[in-house]
Amino acid sequence: MFSIRYRxxxxxxxxxxSFLNTLLVESFEHYPIITPKPVILLLFIILTIAIWEGNRLLDNFLARLDIKSFWKRISYGFGASVVAVFFTTLILGGITxxxxxSHHWRDWILPMKLLLMFCFRVNLFxxxxxxxxxxxxxxxxxNQEIENHKRISSQAQLQALKNQVNPHFLFNNLSVLSALIPLDANTSVEFVRQFSNVYRYVLKSPDKEIIELKEELNFIESYLYLLKTRFESGLVTTIHVNKDCQSAYIVPVSLQMLVENAVKHNVIGKNKPLHVEIICLDNETITVRNNLQRKETRDQESTGLGLNNxxxxxxxxxxxxxxxxxxxxQFSVTIPLIRPTHASFFEP
Known part of the structure; x- marks a missing residue:
């Protein structure tokens, strides 16, 4: 506020x-001051400018200190301004x-009291x-941060959904299913069940800010089932997450995005298997890591976008x-586990 354009x-x-208000309430008649009225008007204007500019400099200084607490910054600013106004008023009022x-300071007591009252009121205002x-x-x-988060979260959910409904994903899984049907009816039924679990989770996850890790892992197991059915021995997965970790929370589809990136950007073959591990080592974080065997492709930026998201x-x-x-x-990504006091706060 102190740095507004027409300050x-x-x-x-x-x-x-303030001077006009002082005249209208007849302050000068109740408290006789022999200082000429134009001088008092000029002093009022000078002190108002000094108080305003002093607060502006102080506000800029506190902004550079990067004080996180809003009320702490306000308290520091107001306290310092009161001290600065007091001494500024004494100096300018004393000179005037x-x-x-009079040259004798005892004759200044009443005018200085009135001047201090005026300056403190202006400073408070x-x-x-x-x-x-x-x-x-x-x-x-x-509000802007909330809107930005909603946009980012929506983009993440949309990206996860796109990853599952894009033509390549559908084509690959339908091809796997068509090959399974004449060979093993039971496996085909299980494949369809896991396929539906993946879609059900992805469609449900946008309704939540965070989700229990146990639910995310159930989804990942369905997702990995589809991948392992497709790649067979070319994809080796390991999940080591204890029960204490499973009770924590993470943002939805985050593990899926990390696994999907590992599969997308690395060579997978029977002679060169991709090893993907999901592990919780310290009950505070969860890590997705894989052996590094990059594909020769120009499209590498999607990993960075997913991680940034x-x-x-x-x-x-x-x-x-x-x-x-x-x-x-090796390539690994570690994300923190969330343990909110009231997890329902993040859920609809």
Whole structure:
């Protein structure tokens, strides 16, 4: 608020209004002050400018300190402004009184009291307006972050859905199913069941911000069943997640996106199997890792987009620490487990 475009005009108007208000309530008649009225008007305007500009510099200084707490920043700013206004008023008021009233400081007591009252009221008014202004800014920022999260979350869900309903995915799984039907009816029925589980989960997951890891793992097992039926011994999967980890929460379809990226960007064959592991080592994080055997392809950016999408969704929920590691032999992504006090808060 203190850095608004036409602030000097508002400073002069505020100083003039305060002087006019003082005249209308007949303050000068109740408290006789021999200082000429034009001098008092000029002093009011100068002090208003000093208070405004002082608050602006102080507000900029606190902004550079990057104080996270909104109310802590307001408290520091108001407290410091009160001290600054007190000494500024004493200095300017004392100089004015010395030249217009008397050389003796005892004759300044009443004018200085009135001047301090005026300056504190102006400072309180300006800081109140600034609090409203900053609160409105923070509210707009929060709304923007919520909208941004909704957009990112929707994109993640849409991407997951696209991964499952794109023509290649459908064609590959339908081809596998058509090959299974004449060979093994029971396996074909199980394949269809797992296929429906995948779609059911993907269609349901957009309704939730986070989901229990146990549910995500059930979905991943169905997803991996489809992949392993297709790639057979070319894909080797391992899941090591204890029960304590399974009671935690993660963002929906995040594991699926990581597994899908591993399959999409690496060579898979019987003579060169892809090993994908899902492990929980410390009850605080879960890791998806695979041996690195990159395909020769130009389309590598989707992995980065998927990882960024997952990271942004965790940041919105207040969890940082998405960790990506790559060596010549291995690629791994570690995401934090969420243990909310009230998980239902994130669910519809």
């Amino acid at each position: 000097y005009l508002f400073m002069i108007l505020l100083g003039g209004y 009184s010395y030249f217009t009233i 300006l800081n109140t307006i600034n609090i409203i202004f900053l609160y409105h800014q923070q509210l707009e920022k929060s 997952i990271a942004q969704r965790y940041i919105f929920l207040g969890h940082h620490g998405l960790e990506v590691k790559q060596t010549d032999q």
